Amino acid sequence: MDVFSILTLGPAGSFSDQAARYFARRLGISELDYANSNDEVVRRTLESLDRHMGVVPFETTGGGLVPEVVRELIVGLGKSPKLYGECVMSIVQCFAHKGDLSQVKRVVTHPQSILQCQNYLERLRMTHP
Numbered sequence: 001m002d003v004f005s006i007l008t009l010g011p012a013g014s015f016s017d018q019a020a021r022y023f024a025r026r027l028g029i030s031e032l033d034y035a036n037s038n039d040e041v042v043r044r045t046l047e048s049l050d051r052h053m054g055v056v057p058f059e060t061t062g063g064g065l066v067p068e069v070v071r072e073l074i075v076g077l078g079k080s081p082k083l084y085g086e087c088v089m090s091i092v093q094c095f096a097h098k099g100d101l102s103q104v105k106r107v108v109t110h111p112q113s114i115l116q117c118q119n120y121l122e123r124l125r126m127t128h129p
Contacts, residue, residue, distance in 0.1 A: 004029075006053050007020075007032075008041055015091060023055055023087065027053075033052070038072075039071070039072045046072075046079045058086075093113055095107075
């Protein structure tokens with residue numbers, strides 16, 4: 001595999017970045033590049049299969065398939081995308097609030113995080129109506 005860089009969703013330190021670093025170590029690739037969205041990762045990777053390897057989340061336990069990734073892979077089928085491997089990660093989210101949890105009225109975050117934390121948030125709502 002003659003790849004110059006790995007492209008993934010930023011920023012550095014994100015779950016996608018951690019997965020990209022896993023593949024970089026396995027493949028001996030030192031350069032990481034970041035995109036603003038998962039669909040951008042897939043599009044840019046398919047446009048330059050000889051220069052980039054894209055690392056994107058394909059499926060999550062709480063949210064199932066990641067729609068924008070699946071959509072872009074289907075659109076790019078004519079470019080023959082190849083799946084290299086998988087990195088199964090344990091995702092740990094942090095819920096931070098200063099004060100009493102019963103005061104929390106709304107959680108603002110990425111939709112995928114809401115899906116990953118849905119069971120916890122439901123239990124929290126039942127404990128603190």
